Amino acid sequence: xxxxxxxxxxxxxxxxxxxxxxxxxxxxxxxxxxxxxxxxxxxxxxxxxxxxxxxxxxxxxxxxxxxxxxxxxxxxxxxxxxxxxxxxxxxxxxxxxxxxxxxxxxxxxxxxxxxxxxxxxxxxxxxxxxxxxxxxxxxxxxxxxxxxxxxxxxxxxxxxxxxxxxxxxxxxxxxxxxxxxxxxxxxxxxxxxxxxxxxxxxxxxxxxxxxxxxxxxxxxxxxxxxxxxxxxxxxxxxxxxxxxxxxxxxxxxxxxxxxxxxxxxxxxxxxxxxxxxxxxxxxxxxxxxxxxxxxxxxxxxxxxxxxxxxxxxxxxxxxxxxxxxxxxxxxxxxxxxxxxxxxxxxxxxxxxxxxxxxxxxxxxxxxxxxxxxxxxxxxxxxxxxxxxxxxxxxxxxxxxxxxxxxxxxxxxxxxxxxxxxxxxxxxxxxxxxxxxxxxxxxxxxxxxxxxxxx
Amino acid sequence: xxxxxxxxxxxxxxxxxxxxxxxxxxxxxxxxxxxxxxxxxxxxxxxxxxxxxxxxxxxxxxxxxxxxxxxxxxxxxxxxxxxxxxxxxxxxxxxxxxxxxxxxxxxxxxxxxxxxxxxxxxxxxxxxxxxxxxxxxxxxxxxxxxxxxxxxxxxxxxxxxxxxxxxxxxxxxxxxxxxxxxxxxxxxxxxxxxxxxxxxxxxxxxxxxxxxxxxxxxxxxxxxxxxxxxxxxxxxxxxxxxxxxxxxxxxxxxxxxxxxxxxxxxxxxxxxxxxxxxxxxxxxxxxxxxxxxxxxxxxxxxxxxxxxxxxxxxxxxxxxxxxxxxxxxxxxxxxxxxxxxxxxxxxxxxxxxxxxxxxxxxxxxxxxxxxxxxxxxxxxxxxxxxxxxxxxxxxxxxxxxxxxxxxxxxxxxxxxxxxxxxxxxxxxxxxxxxxxxxxxxxxxxxxxxxxxxxxxxxxxxxxxxxxxxxxxxxxxxxxxxxxxxxx
Numbered sequence: 001x002x003x004x005x006x007x008x009x010x011x012x013x014x015x016x017x018x019x020x021x022x023x024x025x026x027x028x029x030x031x032x033x034x035x036x037x038x039x040x041x042x043x044x045x046x047x048x049x050x051x052x053x054x055x056x057x058x059x060x061x062x063x064x065x066x067x068x069x070x071x072x073x074x075x076x077x078x079x080x081x082x083x084x085x086x087x088x089x090x091x092x093x094x095x096x097x098x099x100x101x102x103x104x105x106x107x108x109x110x111x112x113x114x115x116x117x118x119x120x121x122x123x124x125x126x127x128x129x130x131x132x133x134x135x136x137x138x139x140x141x142x143x144x145x146x147x148x149x150x151x152x153x154x155x156x157x158x159x160x161x162x163x164x165x166x167x168x169x170x171x172x173x174x175x176x177x178x179x180x181x182x183x184x185x186x187x188x189x190x191x192x193x194x195x196x197x198x199x200x201x202x203x204x205x206x207x208x209x210x211x212x213x214x215x216x217x218x219x220x221x222x223x224x225x226x227x228x229x230x231x232x233x234x235x236x237x238x239x240x241x242x243x244x245x246x247x248x249x250x251x252x253x254x255x256x257x258x259x260x261x262x263x264x265x266x267x268x269x270x271x272x273x274x275x276x277x278x279x280x281x282x283x284x285x286x287x288x289x290x291x292x293x294x295x296x297x298x299x300x301x302x303x304x305x306x307x308x309x310x311x312x313x314x315x316x317x318x319x320x321x322x323x324x325x326x327x328x329x330x331x332x333x334x335x336x337x338x339x340x341x342x343x344x345x346x347x348x349x350x351x352x353x354x355x356x357x358x359x360x361x362x363x364x365x366x367x368x369x370x371x372x373x374x375x376x377x378x379x380x381x382x383x384x385x386x387x388x389x390x391x392x393x394x395x396x397x398x399x400x401x402x403x404x405x406x407x408x409x410x411x412x413x414x415x416x417x418x419x420x421x422x423x424x425x426x427x428x429x430x431x432x433x434x435x436x437x438x439x440x441x442x443x444x445x446x447x448x449x450x451x452x453x454x
Numbered sequence: 455x456x457x458x459x460x461x462x463x464x465x466x467x468x469x470x471x472x473x474x475x476x477x478x479x480x481x482x483x484x485x486x487x488x489x490x491x492x493x494x495x496x497x498x499x500x501x502x503x504x505x506x507x508x509x510x511x512x513x514x515x516x517x518x519x520x521x522x523x524x525x526x527x528x529x530x531x532x533x534x535x536x537x538x539x540x541x542x543x544x545x546x547x548x549x550x551x552x553x554x555x556x557x558x559x560x561x562x563x564x565x566x567x568x569x570x571x572x573x574x575x576x577x578x579x580x581x582x583x584x585x586x587x588x589x590x591x592x593x594x595x596x597x598x599x600x601x602x603x604x605x606x607x608x609x610x611x612x613x614x615x616x617x618x619x620x621x622x623x624x625x626x627x628x629x630x631x632x633x634x635x636x637x638x639x640x641x642x643x644x645x646x647x648x649x650x651x652x653x654x655x656x657x658x659x660x661x662x663x664x665x666x667x668x669x670x671x672x673x674x675x676x677x678x679x680x681x682x683x684x685x686x687x688x689x690x691x692x693x694x695x696x697x698x699x700x701x702x703x704x705x706x707x708x709x710x711x712x713x714x715x716x717x718x719x720x721x722x723x724x725x726x727x728x729x730x731x732x733x734x735x736x737x738x739x740x741x742x743x744x745x746x747x748x749x750x751x752x753x754x755x756x757x758x759x760x761x762x763x764x765x766x767x768x769x770x771x772x773x774x775x776x777x778x779x780x781x782x783x784x785x786x787x788x789x790x791x792x793x794x795x796x797x798x799x800x801x802x803x804x805x806x807x808x809x810x811x812x813x814x815x816x817x818x819x820x821x822x823x824x825x826x827x828x829x830x831x832x833x834x835x836x837x838x839x840x841x842x843x844x845x846x847x848x849x850x851x852x853x854x855x856x857x858x859x860x861x862x863x864x865x866x867x868x869x870x871x872x873x874x875x876x877x878x879x880x881x882x883x884x885x886x887x888x889x890x891x892x893x894x895x896x897x898x899x900x901x902x903x904x905x906x907x908x909x910x911x912x913x914x915x916x917x918x919x920x921x922x923x924x925x926x927x928x929x930x931x932x933x934x935x936x937x938x939x940x941x
Contacts, residue, residue: 094677094806122804272936299937316836319590320621320935326591327937348836352804359843362903411903413846416854433803433813436783437855441819443787 024049025424026062027405030071035078035379036394039372046076048401051424056395069419071405077375078395079132079183079402079422080410081382082354083312084292084346087126087134088116088181088189093351100139101176108258109250110176112136113193122351123183124431129355130410132402132422133191133393135386137178137266137292140200141208170246172208173220174199177254178266180388182402184422195386196290197258201269201278202324213274217281223247224285227255264288264385266312270324272296279307290385292346295325298332301339310342310385315364333377334368343373344382362411374411400424499729505714505737509746512613514663516652518913523547525560526895528570534869534884538862544574546891549913554885569895572908575865576884577632577892580838581797581872582750582777582831585623586616586636586651586659590835590931596620600639601646605683605690606703608671609735610646612638616659619929622835627653627918628926629839630894630907633664633883635876637777640674640752641682643690643699647738648672648750650876654912655927668748668877670774671738673700675753675762676808697761704769707739714740748774748877750797754808756784763792775829775875778802780812786823795827795875796820799837800848817845817867818852818859829875830867841868846901861901890914 025048032041034056044058047066062068089112090097098115101107116136126134175198180191200208201216209216226245230252236242237249245252257263267278270293279300282289291297292312297304304311315333320326337343345364347357361374369377383393392402401424408415420427439449501507524546531542533554543558544551560566587599598615601607616636626634632653638645649659650667675696684691690699713730720727741747749766753759753776766773775795776782780803782789782796789796796817803812821828830845832838849864873883882890891914898905909925910918919925 092804092807092810125804296937316840318839319625319835320931322591322593326935329937349805352809353801356801359847359903363840363843366904366906413843413903414850414853414901416850436811437813437815437819440784440786441855443785443823449784 022050024054024063024066025069025401025421026060026066027069027071027076027403028062029073030076030405031073032056032395033075033077033375033410034395035375036396038396043073046395046401046403048403048421048424051401053395053397053399053401053403055397069405071418074418075406075408075410075415076395077130077404077406077410078379078393079404079420080130080357080378081344081393082126082131082134082347082350082357083344083378083382084137084350085126085134085354086139086351087122087136087183087354088118088120089136090351091117091120091122097139099136100141102141102172104171105248105250106176107171107251108174108176108197108247109254110138110174111179111194111254112138112176113179113190116179116181116189118185118187118189121432122354123185123189124428125352125433126354127183127420127422127427128417128429128431128434130358130404130406130417130420131183131354132404132420133180133182133383133388134354135178135180135195135382137196138176138198140175140198140204140268141172143204143207170219170223171248171251173205173216173223174251174255177263178386180386182392182422184425184427191391192386192388194257194263195388196264196266197255198266198268198292201267202271202274203322204268213277217277219246220281221285224255224259224287227252227259231256231259258287259285261286261288264290266290266292268292270295270322272299272327274324275300276303279303279309282309283307293325294336295328295332297341298329298335299327301336301341304336305340310344310381311336312344312346312382312385314346314348315360315367315369316348330363330367333364333374334370337369337373337377342381342385343369343377344385345374345377358411359413365411503729503732505732505740510669512611512660512663514665515658515660516654516663516665517661518549519654519915519917521546521549521891521911521914521916523561523564524567524891524911524914525558525564526567526569526574526893527560528568529572529574529895530899531574531885532576532862532865532869532900533886534576534866535886536860536862536866538860541570542574544885544891544893546893546911546914549891549915551885551887551889551891551893553887567895567909573896573899573905574885575630575842575894575896575900576869577882577894577910577912578630578841578868579633579635579872579876579878579883580626580631580832580841581635581775581795581829581875582833583626583634583636583835583838584639584833585626585634585835585838586618586620587612587638588835589617589620590622600641602641602682605642605679605699606644606735607638607642607646608644608703608738609733610638611649612636612647612672613649613659613663616649616651616662618656618659618662619931621929621931622838623653624655624927624929624932625835626838627910628907628920629841630896630900630910631838631841632892632894632910632912632917633873633876633878634838635670635750635872637670637672637750640672640678643674643679643696644703644739645672645674647747650878652912654917655929664878664881666881668746669738669741670748670750670876671742673749673751673753673762675751675758676755677806678752693758697765700762700765701768703739704743704765704771707736707743708769710736711740711743742771743769745771750775750777750876752777754778754780754812756781760785760788763788763794774877775827777831778809778833780809780816783813783816783819784811786820786826789820790823790825790827793825793827795829795871797829797831797872797875799830799833800844800851814847814851815855815857817848818855818857821852821859821863821867822857827871827874828867829872831872842896842900842905843903844868846903849901861899865900
C-alpha cells in the first residue's frame with residue numbers, strides 16, 4: 001500500500017483544534033464564496049468572533065491576536081444547507097424513523113422538533129460533506145407519491161403499490177411541521193421549530209383523501225374552513241357547543257398560522273397540472289406555499305415565479321420514475337432559476353447520502369444553472385425559504401460563523417473540506433466511517449483490528 | 455381455430471423455424487445436436503430436453519450499427535489500462551480500436567474528430583444494473599426483477615424480464631455507459647441468470663445481447679433473502695438458513711451434473727441409457743460448476759463474503775465479483791488473494807444494518823491491495839448516468855486516506871475492471887487495438903462534476919451526440935409524452 005504524506009491542508013485541519021468560541025479567528029488567503037451581496041471575492045479573509053462573523057472581504061486583515069488559518073488559496077464558503085433532509089430523525093433507514101405519523105388525533109400538529117437526536121451518527125458524515133444546517137420535514141403518511149423510498153438496494157420493497165383506497169383520513173391531509181437544525185451535534189441543534197407544514201398533493205394527496213385527486217383539494221378547503229370556523233368560535237368549540245369538525249383540536253390549532261399566512265405549507269407535488277392546482281389553491285385560500293419535488297416545474301415555471309412560490313427539488317431527477325414526472329429533466333433547476341424562481345436543492349435519499357448535496361449543485365451547473373444560483377440554492381435560498389436567513393446561509397458580518405474551508409471548488413468531488421465551523425466552533429473532521437477506514441487501512445498488523453496500539 | 459389447435463400450430467411453427475435458423479452454429483455445444491447427418495447411435499434427445507443442445511436458447515442477434523473509419527484527435531485519452539495519453543489519437547476502423555497513441559498520423563479517408571481540449575475514455579461498463587427488469591416508470595406492472603416465490607430460482611433469466619423500451623437505457627447511454635450487466639434482484643439466495651447487454655436502442659432484448667459474453671448467476675447474502683422468506687414463515691429466516699440454502703442448491707447441482715455425465719458416458723459407449731430429466735435451474739447451477747457461468751454475489755458484510763468464498767471452494771466454483779460489498783475493505787487482502795472483484799459504491803451506506811459500515815474509501819482500499827480489483831457500479835437508474843462522478847468520489851476518499859491513486863488508475867473502476875468482473879474484458883473495457891471501439895468523448899475531465907459526454911461510440915458507430923438530435927434516441931415510451939425530448 002502506497003501512502004503519501006499528509007498534505008498541508010490536513011495539517012491545517014489538525015492545527016485548528018477544538019473550540020473557536022471566545023477567540024477571534026481569521027481565515028486568510030481564501031477565495032470567498034459569500035452567497036451574499038458581496039458575491040465572490042477572489043482573494044480575501046473571513047474573520048469571526050464569539051460565533052459570529054465580524055468581517056468578510058478582499059482587504060480585511062487579521063485583527064491583532066487573532067488565530068490565523070491560512071486557506072492556502074482554497075475556498076471558503078458558507079456551510080451548506082440540507083433541504084428536505086431526514087437528519088436527526090433517522091439513524092438506520094430500515095429501523096424506522098421519526099418522520100411519519102399515522103394517528104387520527106395528530107396530523108397537522110405533529111411536530112418533528114421533539115424527535116431530533118443530536119447524537120445521530122449521520123451528522124458527522126453530513127458535516128464532512130460541508131453541510132452545517134438542515135431543514136427536517138415530516139414524511140406524509142402515504143408516502144411522497146410517485147416514488148417513495150429512501151435508500152434501498154434492489155429488493156422488492158421499493159416497488160410497492162401507492163397509497164389510496166382506504167377511505168378518507170382527514171388527519172393525514174397534513175403531515176406536520178418541520179424544523180431547521182444545525183449539524184453541530186450539540187444538545188441544542190434546534191435552530192427553529194415549526195418552519196413549515198407539509199401537505200401531500202398529487203397521487204400522495206389523492207391517497208390520503210380517499211383515492212382520487214379531485215377529493216383532496218375539496219377536503220383541504222373543508223379542513224381550512226373548519227380551522228377558520230374554529231378560530232371564530234373557539235369558546236363554543238371548547239364547551240362542545242359547536243358542530244363536529246374534521247380535525248382534532250390540536251390539528252386545528254396547528255393550522256391557525258397556516259390560514260393566517262404566517263406559516264408556509266410545503267406542497268409535495270410533481271406533475272405540472274398538480275402544481276397549477278396547488279398554486280390556485282394557495283391563491284384562493286391565501287396560504288403561502290413552497291413546492292417540493294416539482295419534477296415538471298419547468299413546464300409551469302412562469303406561473304410558479306409569478307406566484308412567488310419557492311421550489312425544493314432534486315436536480316438529478318430526470319427519468320419518468322412515475323406517471324407524475326413524465327417530463328422530468330436535469331434542466332429543471334436551471335430553467336426554474338432562470339424564470340426567477342427561488343430554488344433550493346435536495347439530495348437523493350435525504351439522510352445517509354445527504355453529503356451528495358454539493359454534487360447535485362455541480363450537476364445543476366453543468367445543466368444550465370449559473371454557479372451563483374447553484375451556490376444560493378444550497379445556502380442562502382433554503383435559509384430564506386425557512387426563515388433563518390438572518391442567522392445563516394451566507395458569509396456576512398453579524399451572521400453565525402457557519403462556514404467551510406475547501407481545497408478547491410466545493411462542488412467538485414476531488415475537492416475536500418479541511419475545516420468546518422458551526423457557530424464559530426471547529427467541528428471534528430472525523431466520523432464513524434473515518435474511524436472504520438483507519439482501523440482497516442493496514443491489514444497486515446499482528447493484532448486483530450479492535451486493538452488500537454500499533 | 456380452437457385455442458388447442460392454435461397452440462399446436464404455433465409450437466410446430468416454432469420448431470420449424472428453430473431448425474431453419476440461419477444463425478451461425480454455436481461453437482462446441484451444438485455439435486452433438488446436428489440433426490440428419492448423425493451416425494446410427496442411441497436416439498438423440500430432442501433439443502429442448504438436452505441442456506447442451508443449444509447452450510443459448512435465446513441467441514444474440516446484436517449487430518453493430520454502421521460505422522466509418524474515424525480518428526479522434528487531440529484529446530487526453532484514458533486508455534482504461536492505467537495510462538493517460540496527452541494529445542492522444544484514437545484510430546477506429548471496422549468498429550474496432552485500430553491504434554491509440556500520442557500524435558498518430560491520420561490515414562487517408564478517415565473521418566477526423568477534433569477532440570483537442572477534451573477527454574476520451576473507454577465506454578463505461580455498469581456491472582450491476584436492473585434497467586429493463588425494473589423499468590421506468592416504476593409501476594408494479596414493470597416490476598420484473600425479483601421472482602420472490604422461492605428462495606432458489608436459478609431457472610429464471612433476467613433477459614426474459616428486460617423491457618428494451620425502458621427509457622433508462624437512453625439516459626444511461628447519455629452518461630457514457632455502453633455495456634450493462636442486468637441482474638435479477640437480491641430477494642432470493644439464488645436469483646437467476648443475468649445478461650450482458652450492448653446499450654443500443656433495440657426492438658428485442660436479443661438485439662442487445664452482448665455476443666459471446668458469458669452468462670452470470672446472481673446470488674445474494676444477508677438481510678434480503680432472510681427478510682423476504684422469513685416474513686413468509688419459511689426458510690431461510692436467518693443467515694444460517696441462507697447458507698444451508700446455498701449448499702443444498704450446489705449439492706443438487708453437482709448430483710445433476712453427475713447424472714448427465716453418467717448418461718453421456720453410457721451413450722458414448724453405445725450403451726442403453728435413460729437421460730435425466732432436464733431441469734432449467736440445475737442447468738444454470740451446473741453451468742457454474744463447469745466454469746461456464748460467472749457468479750455475481752450480492753454480499754455486504756466481510757464475514758459473509760468470507761463464508762461465501764468457503765462455499766465456493768467446497769463445491770468448486772469461483773466468485774467473479776461480490777456486489778455492494780461495502781465491507782470489502784475489511785478483507786481486501788482475502789478478496790485479492792482469491793481473485794474476486796468488488797463491485798461497490800462510494801456513497802451508499804447506512805440504509806440498513808448490513809450497510810452500516812460502508813465507507814467512501816472502500817473501492818480505493820480494495821484497489822490498494824495487491825491484485826485488488828475495484829469496480830464502481832450503479833444498481834440504480836440514476837447513478838448509472840453518473841458512474842464517473844461516483845468514481846471521482848471514491849478516488850477523492852482514497853486520496854484523503856493517504857493513498858496515491860492516479861485518475862488513469864481510477865478510470866479502470868468503471869471500464870476495464872467491470873469488464874473483467876462480468877467476463878467481457880477481451881472484447882471491451884479498454885482502448886487497445888482489436889477491441890470493440892466503445893468510447894466516450896467528454897467535455898471536461900471525467901473526474902470533474904461538470905463533465906458531460908459529447909459523444910458516445912459503440913463499435914465505432916456514433917450512438918449518442920449531445921449536439922445532434924439525430925443521435926439522441928428516445929424510447930417508444932417517451933413518444934408523445936409531456937416534455938418529450940427534454941431528457
